Amino acid sequence: MSENTAAARPKRHRTITIDENAGPTRASAHVCEAASCMSGNASDVTVRLRELTEGHSDVLIKRVGCLGLCAAGPLVEIAETGEMIENVSPDDVQPVLDALAAVKPGAERQTQAPFFEKQVRVATENFGKVDPESLDDYVAAGGFQALRRVLSEMTSAEVRDEITESGLRGRGGAGYPTGLKWTTVAKANGDKKYVICNADEGDPGAFMDRSVLESDPFRVLEGMAIAAFAVHASEGYVYCRAEYPLAVKRLQTAIRLAQRAGYLGDGIMDTSLAFTVQIRLGAGAFVCGEETALIASVEGRRGTPRPRPPYPAVAGLWGSPTLINNVESLASVPTILRDGPEGYAAIGVGKSKGTKVFALAGRVVNTGMVEVPMGMTLREIVYDIGGGIPHDRPFKAVQTGGPSGGCIPAEHLDTPVSYESLIELGSFMGSGGMIVMDDTSCMVDVAKYFQDFCRDESCGKCTPCRVGTTQMYMLLDLITKGEATEDDLAQLERLAGIVQKMSLCGLGQGAPNPIFSTLRYFRDEYMAHIVDKTCPAGVCPISKPAEVVA
Amino acid sequence: MPIPYTKPAPPNDDKRWKIVATRMRRLGDRPEALIEALHAAQEAFGFLDDDALEFVGDTLGVPHSRVFGVATFYSFFTLKPQGDHTCVVCTGTACYITGAGDIIEAFGERLGVKPKGTTEDGKLSLLTARCIGACSLAPAVIVDGEMKGKAVTDELMAELEAM
Numbered sequence: 001m002s003e004n005t006a007a008a009r010p011k012r013h014r015t016i017t018i019d020e021n022a023g024p025t026r027a028s029a030h031v032c033e034a035a036s037c038m039s040g041n042a043s044d045v046t047v048r049l050r051e052l053t054e055g056h057s058d059v060l061i062k063r064v065g066c067l068g069l070c071a072a073g074p075l076v077e078i079a080e081t082g083e084m085i086e087n088v089s090p091d092d093v094q095p096v097l098d099a100l101a102a103v104k105p106g107a108e109r110q111t112q113a114p115f116f117e118k119q120v121r122v123a124t125e126n127f128g129k130v131d132p133e134s135l136d137d138y139v140a141a142g143g144f145q146a147l148r149r150v151l152s153e154m155t156s157a158e159v160r161d162e163i164t165e166s167g168l169r170g171r172g173g174a175g176y177p178t179g180l181k182w183t184t185v186a187k188a189n190g191d192k193k194y195v196i197c198n199a200d201e202g203d204p205g206a207f208m209d210r211s212v213l214e215s216d217p218f219r220v221l222e223g224m225a226i227a228a229f230a231v232h233a234s235e236g237y238v239y240c241r242a243e244y245p246l247a248v249k250r251l252q253t254a255i256r257l258a259q260r261a262g263y264l265g266d267g268i269m270d271t272s273l274a275f276t277v278q279i280r281l282g283a284g285a286f287v288c289g290e291e292t293a294l295i296a297s298v299e300g301r302r303g304t305p306r307p308r309p310p311y312p313a314v315a316g317l318w319g320s321p322t323l324i325n326n327v328e329s330l331a332s333v334p335t336i337l338r339d340g341p342e343g344y345a346a347i348g349v350g351k352s353k354g355t356k357v358f359a360l361a362g363r364v365v366n367t368g369m370v371e372v373p374m375g376m377t378l379r380e381i382v383y384d385i386g387g388g389i390p391h392d393r394p395f396k397a398v399q400t401g402g403p404s405g406g407c408i409p410a411e412h413l414d415t416p417v418s419y420e421s422l423i424e425l426g427s428f429m430g431s432g433g434m435i436v437m438d439d440t441s442c443m444v445d446v447a448k449y450f451q452d453f454c455r456d457e458s459c460g461k462c463t464p465c466r467v468g469t470t471q472m473y474m475l476l477d478l479i480t481k482g483e484a485t486e487d488d489l490a491q492l493e494r495l496a497g498i499v500q501k502m503s504l505c506g507l508g509q510g511a512p513n514p515i516f517s518t519l520r521y522f523r524d525e526y527m528a529h530i531v532d533k534t535c536p537a538g539v540c541p542i543s544k545p546a547e548v549v550a
Numbered sequence: 551m552p553i554p555y556t557k558p559a560p561p562n563d564d565k566r567w568k569i570v571a572t573r574m575r576r577l578g579d580r581p582e583a584l585i586e587a588l589h590a591a592q593e594a595f596g597f598l599d600d601d602a603l604e605f606v607g608d609t610l611g612v613p614h615s616r617v618f619g620v621a622t623f624y625s626f627f628t629l630k631p632q633g634d635h636t637c638v639v640c641t642g643t644a645c646y647i648t649g650a651g652d653i654i655e656a657f658g659e660r661l662g663v664k665p666k667g668t669t670e671d672g673k674l675s676l677l678t679a680r681c682i683g684a685c686s687l688a689p690a691v692i693v694d695g696e697m698k699g700k701a702v703t704d705e706l707m708a709e710l711e712a713m
Contacts, residue, residue, distance in 0.1 A: 036687050039697040070686030204642030207683035242589065242626050243682050245695075281589055283624030286680060300584035301616075302623040361644035361685035368686050399643065433685070435643045449646055453680070459623075 026058035027103035030077045034066035037073035044090035065215020067128040070368040082109040123331040135257040138218040146338035159230040166341035167353030172326030173430040175419040184313040185231040188321035193233040199240040202286035203402030206433030208357040209327040213247035217254035223330030228275040236277040286457035305505035349375030352418035362435035379413040393438040401430030404510025406517025426517040442539035443522040448476040454511040465508030468499035482533040482542040558608040561601035566594040633668040633675035642681030644688035
């Protein structure tokens with residue numbers, strides 16, 4: 001599909017113009033305007049650069065989505081050479097101007113740092129390249145080609161087959177095969193069907209969905225429109241956290257522009273497909289990431305889950321069949337359908353195909369957002385991409401999967417990351433947060449932190465979760481204070497098993513996981529607290545060994 | 551026999567009620583607009599008082615008990631007025647292991663304010679968030695809506711005390 005959109009649809013589509021300056025661009029500076037660089041006044045950097053380069057028609061200053069290396073923000077990339085200028089301040093943009101001046105016509109992209117070179121970009125392919133608030137820019141980068149192909153060449157069954165073939169699995173954490181979910185919704189009986197994009201990224205330590213919505217919102221809308229075609233849905237919702245104001249703003253802009261250009265609304269791209277998208281704001285409840293709780297929240301009620309079945313695919317929003325997909329899953333869809341499913345299925349290992357976006361944070365040099373092929377080892381992610389631990393401190397564990405996940409110790413750093421391997425290690429893929437911890441973190445304290453989180457976020461509907469998480473927290477609190485006995489530890493383990501088996505939804509079922517995984521790999525730390533009454537990392541409010549003796 | 555429905559009038563002639571009413575009307579004044587309406591009211595007034603809860607509930611045809619249930623269930627909504635300035639400290643995992651706890655402690659020691667509390671002079675409210683998604687800049691805080699990454703306790707305290 002190479003024809004210009006404007007030629008095909010003269011009335012509703014505007015012509016593609018990215019650069020008002022007519023001359024050929026010799027050098028362009030891409031300024032990252034995602035939330036973390038924005039907190040370093042990245043938008044002022046853009047304004048300042050535009051002022052200073054005014055009249056130079058060979059230079060282009062462009063606002064783009066997340067460049068990934070948030071640790072060194074605000075970031076500016078020289079697009080032609082791939083040179084990355086870090087920690088740019090609006091008061092001193094000279095390094096950028098120098099770099100722009102040094103670009104020779106026809107310059108080639110240089111090899112970048114391993115942080116960038118080791119990544120494989122699918123869901124984030126437009127990051128750092130397109131302006132997140134420009135539909136034209138998205139279209140020029142190949143946007144809506146997948147939707148065009150779907151609407152002009154394929155039946156909805158073929159779309160579902162291609163998604164199944166690609167091996168794409170839910171990127172929200174559980175890894176349910178996306179193709180199967182789509183097929184279930186498509187086959188469910190109902191006059192009206194819904195597509196919901198789950199952008200309620202509640203896991204502390206995860207910010208992939210925020211980055212995707214801030215950097216490439218049109219891609220999510222395209223993914224939703226394709227999903228709507230594949231499952232015969234007519235209405236869509238994006239359920240987004242209220243904590244992400246920039247993501248919400250960009251998404252609102254994207255919906256408005258896409259609607260105006262005929263990519264959403266009635267008669268999408270001159271076909272009979274009608275699909276509208278609305279935003280619903282979350283209000284700070286972690287449990288709303290669970291799909292039945294999310295539906296309750298979209299309906300304007302308290303976000304409490306209900307027993308399944310019936311699954312939302314059969315009876316969801318207002319009792320109608322509802323497809324709920326994570327932001328990242330939907331963002332992968334356009335690439336799969338544009339380039340065909342084979343390419344995507346060729347990446348990855350075993351049953352985990354494709355790529356996964358991870359948010360790298362904690363005690364690691366290069367904090368930021370990375371997309372890697374499934375099957376990359378944790379060591380490569382933490383050391384090659386992440387640049388290792390600051391101040392060369394010893395690595396202790398990497399926490400994945402948020403409050404339902406676990407901590408993976410150093411001896412398993414060479415495990416290839418996949419849905420299966422992480423579960424084998426007692427952790428969980430989760431939405432993709434990766435928190436690196438060094439020897440300054442106490443694992444009992446980490447388990448207590450997550451239990452405090454689950455206790456607070458438990459919706460209170462089912463007893464095992466409501467009461468169990470509080471009791472587990474109290475036991476962990478005793479351990480960290482050095483007041484627990486070995487009986488308390490046995491009690492904790494027993495209770496954790498009960499909460500895991502008896503809870504209604506994923507929040508309660510996953511809540512004991514941090515305890516199980518820290519006990520599995522760091523039982524000696526628990527014993528140090530209980531028997532020796534010391535905290536090896538020196539974090540817990542516990543008497544020091546010398547005082548115990550005295 | 552169904553009781554005829556009449557749209558309630560705003561509690562007083564504050565113009566901000568209009569914003570709230572408009573947001574509800576756009577969503578058809580239907581019960582499912584409840585959370586959106588509460589967001590609108592909180593954006594306009596800073597917090598949700600009884601008048602706001604009743605007005606929203608009556609307009610959307612939602613029982614007051616349910617409005618109160620929803621407003622208290624979601625941690626984003628606050629039923630207490632806030633100070634002139636707000637500081638939200640992120641307590642996500644990355645912020646936690648990089649020192650969010652120390653920041654909160656410093657609030658207690660230097661300003662005498664605990665999470666969800668306001669200083670005695672009503673100038674500053676301290677809130678905590680589960681995760682604001684700025685993990686790469688941990689520890690992160692939001693001061694009056696503006697995010698600050700890699701927060702250093704002393705600098706932050708000095709800045710807040712100067713407000």
